[in-house]
Amino acid sequence: MLKIRNIQKHFSGIKAVDGCSFDVEKGKITALIGPNGSGKTTMFNLICGNIKSDGGEIIFSTPTGERNIVGMPIEKISNYGISRLFQQSRLFKNLTVLENLLVSEDNEDQKFWKNIFGLNKFDKSKIDKANKILGDFEIKDIAHLTAGELSFGQKRLVEIARNILNYHTVLVLDEPVAGVNPKIREKIAKIITQLKKDGETILLIEHDMQFTLGISDKVIVMDAGKIITTGTPEEIRNNPEVLRIYLGK
Amino acid sequence: MISAYFIHLLILIGIYIILAISLQLAVGYGGLLNLGHISYFGIGAYVYTILLFHGVNFWICFLLAGFSAAFFGWMSAIGIRKLKGDYLALVTLGFSFVTYAVLINWTELTRGPLGIAGIPRPVLFGFGTNENMVYLVFVFVIAAISYFFINKIVSSPFGKVVEAVRDDEISAKSLGKSTFKIKCINLATSAFFAGIAGCLYASYITFIDPSSFTFSNVIPIILIIIIGGLASLPGTILATFFIILLPEPLRFIGFSSSIVGPARQIVYALILLIVLYYKPRGFYGKLDLE
Ligand SMILES: Nc1ncnc2c1ncn2[C@@H]1O[C@H](COP(=O)(O)OP(=O)(O)OP(=O)(O)O)[C@@H](O)[C@H]1O
Ligand SMILES: [Mg+2]
Numbered sequence: 001m002l003k004i005r006n007i008q009k010h011f012s013g014i015k016a017v018d019g020c021s022f023d024v025e026k027g028k029i030t031a032l033i034g035p036n037g038s039g040k041t042t043m044f045n046l047i048c049g050n051i052k053s054d055g056g057e058i059i060f061s062t063p064t065g066e067r068n069i070v071g072m073p074i075e076k077i078s079n080y081g082i083s084r085l086f087q088q089s090r091l092f093k094n095l096t097v098l099e100n101l102l103v104s105e106d107n108e109d110q111k112f113w114k115n116i117f118g119l120n121k122f123d124k125s126k127i128d129k130a131n132k133i134l135g136d137f138e139i140k141d142i143a144h145l146t147a148g149e150l151s152f153g154q155k156r157l158v159e160i161a162r163n164i165l166n167y168h169t170v171l172v173l174d175e176p177v178a179g180v181n182p183k184i185r186e187k188i189a190k191i192i193t194q195l196k197k198d199g200e201t202i203l204l205i206e207h208d209m210q211f212t213l214g215i216s217d218k219v220i221v222m223d224a225g226k227i228i229t230t231g232t233p234e235e236i237r238n239n240p241e242v243l244r245i246y247l248g249k
Numbered sequence: 250m251i252s253a254y255f256i257h258l259l260i261l262i263g264i265y266i267i268l269a270i271s272l273q274l275a276v277g278y279g280g281l282l283n284l285g286h287i288s289y290f291g292i293g294a295y296v297y298t299i300l301l302f303h304g305v306n307f308w309i310c311f312l313l314a315g316f317s318a319a320f321f322g323w324m325s326a327i328g329i330r331k332l333k334g335d336y337l338a339l340v341t342l343g344f345s346f347v348t349y350a351v352l353i354n355w356t357e358l359t360r361g362p363l364g365i366a367g368i369p370r371p372v373l374f375g376f377g378t379n380e381n382m383v384y385l386v387f388v389f390v391i392a393a394i395s396y397f398f399i400n401k402i403v404s405s406p407f408g409k410v411v412e413a414v415r416d417d418e419i420s421a422k423s424l425g426k427s428t429f430k431i432k433c434i435n436l437a438t439s440a441f442f443a444g445i446a447g448c449l450y451a452s453y454i455t456f457i458d459p460s461s462f463t464f465s466n467v468i469p470i471i472l473i474i475i476i477g478g479l480a481s482l483p484g485t486i487l488a489t490f491f492i493i494l495l496p497e498p499l500r501f502i503g504f505s506s507s508i509v510g511p512a513r514q515i516v517y518a519l520i521l522l523i524v525l526y527y528k529p530r531g532f533y534g535k536l537d538l539e
Contacts, residue, residue, distance in 0.1 A: 048423065074422040084423050092416035094480070094536055095409060102406070103413050104424050109406035112434050116398070120405045166424050 001026045001201050002047070002082075002170060007056030007070075009042055016042040018225035019056070024170065026061075029192075029202045031212045033236075034222035035245060040205045041087055043222070044174050047203075048084045049074040061169070079107070083168035087175050087205075089155045093148035097139070097158050100147050101130040104162040133161045137191065153184035160191060170201045177208055189215070209246075213237055221245070256381045258493060260453055263388035264446050266489045267395045269473040270482055271442035276471075277479035277536070278403050279435040280415030285325060285341035286443055286470060288348035289318040291462030293444025294451040298365050299358065301452075307371040311448050318444025319437040326433040345464050352459035364458025368451050378452075388449055395442050400482055402438065411435055412480070469493075472517055476524050478534020487532055495520070 002024035009017040017039045024030045032040050045051040047058055053070050060069045062080040069077050078084075092100050102122045103109055109122075134140045137157050142150065147158065156176065163171055176192065177185045185208075192215060195202060206212040213219065213233035221229045221236065223245050229236070236242055268290060275281045297314035301307070325344055329337045352359050359365070370378040371387075378384040402408050413421045414428045421428050451457045469492055477488030496513040524531060 050419070074419070075425050075427055078423055078425040086420070086423075090417050090420040090423075092413045092420065094416050095412055099409050100413075103409050103421075103426075107425055107427075109410050110426060110431060112407055115405040115407035116401060120401060122406050162424070 001061050002203070003057075003059040004043075004047070005057040005059065007043070007046055007058060008054045009039075009046055009051065010054055015225045017046060020222070020225075020227050021056075022220050022227060022230065024201060024203050025218070026201050027199045028217040029196055029204055029215055031204045031206065031216035031219045031233075032222060033206070033209070033212060033219060038222040039225040040222055041174055042225075044084065044172055044203075044205065046070075047077075047172060048082060049077045063169075079167065081167065081169035083163045083166045083171050085159055085163050085171070085173040085176055087178075089152065089159060091147035091150075091155055091159060091162075094146060096144050096146055097134070097150070098127075098130055098143045100158060101133065101162055101165055102126055104166040105129060106167065129165065130161075133165060137161055137187070153180040156180050156188065157184065160188065164195070170203060171195065172203045174205045175207065176204070177206060177211060185211075253381065256385050258497065260381065260385050260388050262489055262493050263385070263392045264449050264453070265470065265473065265493060266392045266486055267442050267446040267449070268470050269477070269485045269489050270396060270399050271439045271446070272470055273474045273477070273480070273482065273485050274399055274403065274411075274442075275436055275439040276474055277481070277485075277534075278408065278411050278415065279432065279439075281326075281329075281432060281436060282335075282338040283325070283341045283436065283439070284338050284464070284467060284471075285344040285348070286439070287462050287464065287467040288345045289322060289440035289443035290447040290450070290466075291348055291352060291459070292321055292440075293318045293447025294457050294462070295352065295359060295365075295447075296444070297448035298368050298451050298457055301368065302365070307373075311445065314448040315441040315444040318447065319441035322436040322438070322440025322443075323433050325440075326429075326436040329432075330429060342464065345462075345467065349459055349463050352462065359459070362458060362460075364456055366456045368455045368457070370452055370455070384453060388453070391445065391449060395445065396482065396486075399438075399442065403480075403482065469517065472521055476520065476531050478531030479536040481531070481533035481535060484531055484533035492517070492520070 005021050006019050007017055008019055020043065032043065034040055046053050049069070049072055056070065057068045058070050059066050060080060060082070069080065105126050109115065131140070134143055139154065139157055142154060147155065150158065160176060177188050180188065189211060196215065204212065204216060213236065216233055219231060219233055219236040220227055221242050229239055229241060231239065268286065272283065272286045275283045293314035296317045297310045300310040300313060325341060329340050332340060353361050370384065373387060376383060378387055410421070410426055410431055414426065414431050418428050473488045473492050474485055476492065477484035496516045530536070
């Protein structure tokens with residue numbers, strides 16, 4: 001699905017991502033873990049086109065065949081099928097929750113003339129789809145609030161809904177449960193479990209070990225820009241080096 | 250006498266409404282702090298006038314005034330492709346100085362500082378518009394059509410994407426939106442209506458010169474969109490009446506016109522301060538000033 005090959009990124013001397021290679025397999029949850037500053041978000045920025053890489057390849061199975069997506073613009077990569085949740089909340093804060101979801105569904109809304117002379121509303125099918133996911137997430141009651149008014153946990157739920165509605169073949173989630181209260185954490189865990197059942201392909205960053213190891217099929221451990229080990233959750237749980245990195249020397 | 254003057258004010262209000270709602274599209278909805286809006290107004294006025302004097306049909310001049318301004322709007326969007334916030338404001342401000350310099354110096358085309366006088370009023374569907382009352386009706390019809398279109402844009406799904414790009418461009422890109430194209434369309438549309446307003450202005454005043462299109466002329470329009478409230482069209486209309494009519498009593502209290510000019514600036518500055526302090530979202534604004 002997604003093959004990362006020897007990808008690199010340096011920030012004035014700091015090797016944020018230093019020659020990493022790994023695969024994300026279709027229908028599996030791949031987790032990327034590692035201490036703060038180990039380069040996980042930078043890896044996501046490289047995959048999604050937010051920053052330019054200093055070398056390496058990212059091969060993505062697009063609907064029209066495999067492509068090296070390094071250097072492509074963010075929106076093009078997104079339209080090929082990568083849907084990203086940012087580590088920081090990035091909702092459209094002056095739009096309502098419903099509108100946030102509606103603009104995510106497809107790109108018909110960018111067509112100026114069609115909007116001026118033709119349809120002047122969102123399709124009913126789009127609204128139904130958005131309402132369905134609001135129902136599934138049990139957040140129908142906030143549909144008409146502006147996104148800026150929401151609590152952090154509510155924002156996270158809406159953003160995940162937005163990622164799911166956005167056309168994708170891979171979901172790339174940067175810390176979906178960090179900083180939310182236990183109740184919403186539970187809810188998000190359930191949602192991700194359901195996504196897994198539905199056969200979604202997910203690349204996940206998460207610090208919560210119990211959550212991550214419980215849900216993923218494969219775990220990649222990064223430290224200081226390098227991948228130090230890869231394995232099943234079981235192997236990672238018992239790996240002394242991982243314990244050392246996380247618990248200190 | 251009073252009523253003739255009142256009609257004059259209403260015509261100005263009609264023209265300013267078009268200028269202000271089109272600027273609202275760029276600034277309030279699109280988040281593009283465009284300080285060069287007056288240039289599109291000027292480009293529209295000059296293109297209209299020059300073509301008209303070459304014997305081109307009124308409606309063609311009218312539309313070309315809009316489209317040539319739209320072209321420059323699109324170009325500005327390309328110029329500001331990588332810029333945000335303050336930088337965008339600076340570059341568009343620069344653009345308004347450049348436009349002014351061109352209008353002043355390209356004398357063969359624009360007659361420079363002398364300006365172009367004797368611009369005839371159009372004859373529309375057999376009606377002459379030399380009568381100000383008739384011209385007022387014309388201006389209000391065009392203002393209403395402009396409002397209809399801009400309102401249609403901002404309330405359509407496209408309008409929501411425009412707002413999405415304003416709120417978080419990276420996020421919009423991550424959802425697959427071509428944010429650059431959206432900004433181009435936004436500025437071009439905004440400029441189109443400013444160009445149309447320029448055409449209305451030229452044929453109303455029957456005289457244009459570069460001094461009507463300098464940076465200081467954009468200040469009342471920016472004031473209108475702030476006081477009306479960012480991303481609110483009804484607020485913008487209300488604020489246009491407010492801003493155009495408010496300084497008028499000064500004239501009747503008996504101040505001479507040499508005092509009215511500066512006094513108007515002072516009134517505007519005071520209004521802005523009061524609004525920013527007590528009502529930072531203006532009349533009906535949806536957003537905070539950032
Ligand atoms: N735009 C940038 N400019 C300069 N340095 C950066 C930039 N982005 C990241 N870095 C640096 O790169 C390193 C990796 O950062 P990154 O955000 O990828 O870590 P992370 O693994 O996501 O950490 P966390 O778990 O805290 O989110 C850090 O040292 C960080 O300071
Ligand atoms: Mg991170």
